[in-house]
Amino acid sequence: MNIDRLIRNLSEGWCEVSRYQAVDQLRWHLDDSTVLMAMCSAALKEVSTPLRKYIVRALRPAGHTANPLFEKAAVQCTSATIRKRAFESLSLMDCRTARSAVIQGLNDPDRDVRMAAALNIDLYNDLVFASAVEGFFEKNRFSLLKKSIDEFFAGLLEKAEIKKRSIYSVGRPRLQNAV
Numbered sequence: 001m002n003i004d005r006l007i008r009n010l011s012e013g014w015c016e017v018s019r020y021q022a023v024d025q026l027r028w029h030l031d032d033s034t035v036l037m038a039m040c041s042a043a044l045k046e047v048s049t050p051l052r053k054y055i056v057r058a059l060r061p062a063g064h065t066a067n068p069l070f071e072k073a074a075v076q077c078t079s080a081t082i083r084k085r086a087f088e089s090l091s092l093m094d095c096r097t098a099r100s101a102v103i104q105g106l107n108d109p110d111r112d113v114r115m116a117a118a119l120n121i122d123l124y125n126d127l128v129f130a131s132a133v134e135g136f137f138e139k140n141r142f143s144l145l146k147k148s149i150d151e152f153f154a155g156l157l158e159k160a161e162i163k164k165r166s167i168y169s170v171g172r173p174r175l176q177n178a179v
Helices: 003-012 016-029 033-045 049-076 080-092 099-106 111-118 127-167
Strands: none
Touching: 003 016, 003 033, 016 033, 016 049, 033 049, 033 080, 049 080, 049 099, 080 099, 080 111, 099 111, 099 127, 111 127
């Protein structure tokens, strides 16, 4: 299959399955800089989290060239969403060379970017980084707690909604059949 067509499928594919298939084919051509750039770009722009993770995992063999691209996006991009995805990608790649970018990310003005940068804290083990992580937790302890509480209550609401739907399937209570 034509590489240009695969790259188009990856970025403009009308269905998620075609984008997964493009990744499966393109992963064998990571030595081509055009393919590498297209896959890194797709990893940062893809809306589907599972597909984004799949793309990043496909990039792992080319980490030495992909990681600097993610690091640059994490530090220089104006979009908080792209910066967040770049830090998530660095974490999935187990990148141990983006220490200064991660420290900068821990102090990002956007809370979601800071949380994504924090995903990388287990990759570094030195005093400067430990100090940056300590500062991160000091500054973000309340937002971390709030996020955990929000996720807990969102999970409860989701379970309640599922239970409600199971009791009233297709507008007819199941209890009616039990009587």
